[in-house]
Amino acid sequence: MTQNIYDDPEFFAGYSRLPRSLHGLAGAPEWPALRALLPRPSGLRIVDLGCGFGWFCRWARAEGAAQVLGIDISERMLERAGAEPKDEAIVYERADLNRLELPEGGFDLAYSSLALHYVEDLERLFATVRRSLVPGARFVFSIEHPIYMAPRRPGWIADRRGGKSWPVDSYQMEGARRSDWIGAGVVKYHRTLGTTLNRLIRQGFVIRHVEEFGPSDEQVAQQAELAEERERPMFLLVAADRAGP
Amino acid sequence: MTQNIYDDPEFFAGYSRLPRSLHGLAGAPEWPALRALLPRPSGLRIVDLGCGFGWFCRWARAEGAAQVLGIDISERMLERAGAEPKDEAIVYERADLNRLELPEGGFDLAYSSLALHYVEDLERLFATVRRSLVPGARFVFSIEHPIYMAPRRPGWIADRRGGKSWPVDSYQMEGARRSDWIGAGVVKYHRTLGTTLNRLIRQGFVIRHVEEFGPSDEQVAQQAELAEERERPMFLLVAADRAGP
Numbered sequence: 001m002t003q004n005i006y007d008d009p010e011f012f013a014g015y016s017r018l019p020r021s022l023h024g025l026a027g028a029p030e031w032p033a034l035r036a037l038l039p040r041p042s043g044l045r046i047v048d049l050g051c052g053f054g055w056f057c058r059w060a061r062a063e064g065a066a067q068v069l070g071i072d073i074s075e076r077m078l079e080r081a082g083a084e085p086k087d088e089a090i091v092y093e094r095a096d097l098n099r100l101e102l103p104e105g106g107f108d109l110a111y112s113s114l115a116l117h118y119v120e121d122l123e124r125l126f127a128t129v130r131r132s133l134v135p136g137a138r139f140v141f142s143i144e145h146p147i148y149m150a151p152r153r154p155g156w157i158a159d160r161r162g163g164k165s166w167p168v169d170s171y172q173m174e175g176a177r178r179s180d181w182i183g184a185g186v187v188k189y190h191r192t193l194g195t196t197l198n199r200l201i202r203q204g205f206v207i208r209h210v211e212e213f214g215p216s217d218e219q220v221a222q223q224a225e226l227a228e229e230r231e232r233p234m235f236l237l238v239a240a241d242r243a244g245p
Numbered sequence: 246m247t248q249n250i251y252d253d254p255e256f257f258a259g260y261s262r263l264p265r266s267l268h269g270l271a272g273a274p275e276w277p278a279l280r281a282l283l284p285r286p287s288g289l290r291i292v293d294l295g296c297g298f299g300w301f302c303r304w305a306r307a308e309g310a311a312q313v314l315g316i317d318i319s320e321r322m323l324e325r326a327g328a329e330p331k332d333e334a335i336v337y338e339r340a341d342l343n344r345l346e347l348p349e350g351g352f353d354l355a356y357s358s359l360a361l362h363y364v365e366d367l368e369r370l371f372a373t374v375r376r377s378l379v380p381g382a383r384f385v386f387s388i389e390h391p392i393y394m395a396p397r398r399p400g401w402i403a404d405r406r407g408g409k410s411w412p413v414d415s416y417q418m419e420g421a422r423r424s425d426w427i428g429a430g431v432v433k434y435h436r437t438l439g440t441t442l443n444r445l446i447r448q449g450f451v452i453r454h455v456e457e458f459g460p461s462d463e464q465v466a467q468q469a470e471l472a473e474e475r476e477r478p479m480f481l482l483v484a485a486d487r488a489g490p
Contacts, residue, residue: 147392147413147416150477151410152406153404153406157402157412159398159412159414161397161398163414164414165396165412165413165414166412166413166414167402167404167410167411167412167413168392168410168411168412168413168476168477169404169408169409169410169411169476169477170475170476171392171457171459171475171476171477171478172457172459172474172475172476172478173475192457192478193438193455193457194454194455194456194457197452197455198454198455198456201452201453201454206451206452207442207446207451207452208446209439209443209446210438210439210442210443211439211443212416212417212437212438212439214416214417229417230415230416230417230418231413231414231415231416231417232395232413232414232416233416233417233437
């Protein structure tokens with residue numbers, strides 16, 4: 001049974017106060033980098049895996065997407081997403097990404113922001129996404145970076161030079177990690193970067209871009225607390241295309 | 246001017262005592278994983294970038310390679326390689342990988358073991374390798390992993406559980422790193438994993454496999470000191486194919 005922490009009232013309240021919950025895409029520092037990997041949404045049929053409050057779904061529609069399917073396991077998040085002004089071309093569906101079924105060749109773009117690290121059987125999901133895309137279609141996703149996820153007890157330490165370091169351990173030990181994000185025992189699945197890419201390749205994707213997100217100088221100037229994100233990558237961004245038929 | 250630390254007498258003496266120098270491929274724990282990424286050498290024209298003592302060149306010939314070109318910047322290493330029993334199908338050439346020129350379409354396989362982190366302009370080298378390969382040919386290389394290379398002062402620390410951690414900092418700050426490997430100020434070039442892969446892709450390669458080397462249970466059973474390599478990856482292994490013409 002997949003953990004559905006987002007429907008826990010306290011977790012949900014905490015999550016709702018994050019900048020990316022309050023301000024949407026503009027509150028996510030990695031969004032400009034992720035956006036750069038996307039094709040123009042105009043006319044596309046798009047699926048968003050782990051759509052949360054639906055910020056991306058609404059953005060894609062505003063950019064001319066023909067149709068957007070937002071998938072999430074959290075009832076509360078979908079409720080909030082559905083409370084936005086009605087748009088017939090956005091459909092929200094409650095589903096567990098570990099058991100997801102999608103229509104074959106039903107989409108021109110698959111997108112996922114910070115959801116795939118909750119998925120235990122990533123290879124099954126990649127196979128499902130591949131079948132759901134038309135040949136040549138793009139799959140863009142972000143995920144917590146394995147450097148960020150690997151340690152059994154993640155956290156910064158002061159280094160010898162008065163700077164910060166991020167101690168890495170257990171990198172090769174893939175599997176569940178329980179973290180105390182927003183005060184709750186959130187279960188995520190650590191995989192090496194190689195494993196994530198090789199599963200994509202094996203399931204018929206061609207890797208187009210791999211980005212280990214770090215903030216730009218401009219972002220650090222505007223938001224000093226982002227500086228630590230340069231010491232170790234927090235997010236992994238990947239763009240891959242479905243190979244030919 | 247590229248640093249040629251291998252021709253420093255003290256460094257050379259120290260390097261010559263490493264297991265991989267004394268025992269060749271069998272002394273390199275990552276060799277079985279690297280070998281698994283190679284096509285059968287039989288009948289192939291092969292270039293080895295940073296061939297050192299020529300262990301791989303001789304292995305490839307023993308496996309039936311038609312012709313092997315071994316490139317290295319170190320005169321001492323090539324001398325040692327050339328002192329082995331003569332094989333007309335192996336040619337050693339002294340060259341700086343930062344300025345390397347190779348014949349167009351001259352090779353069916355390019356290989357490099359732990360040399361590319363000495364190369365400042367990796368994109369130029371990738372372009373050179375691409376042109377030197379026939380369409381569809383494979384490029385297999387190992388390189389020090391960016392997690393290993395990023396820290397300004399690399400080293401293990403004891404963690405809170407009596408285990409070991411590898412503190413990462415400066416991951417996003419690409420460029421030169423001076424390390425004290427074998428007692429010398431060795432200059433290497435840190436790049437994020439994403440940068441290395443994206444440069445390959447941009448220069449016309451299709452990524453086939455990305456492996457962040459960790460020892461097998463069997464290897465740890467035989468050589469207990471390898472256990473720490475599971476805490477963070479030391480080597481990155483990549484297989485890519487030259488895209489069509």
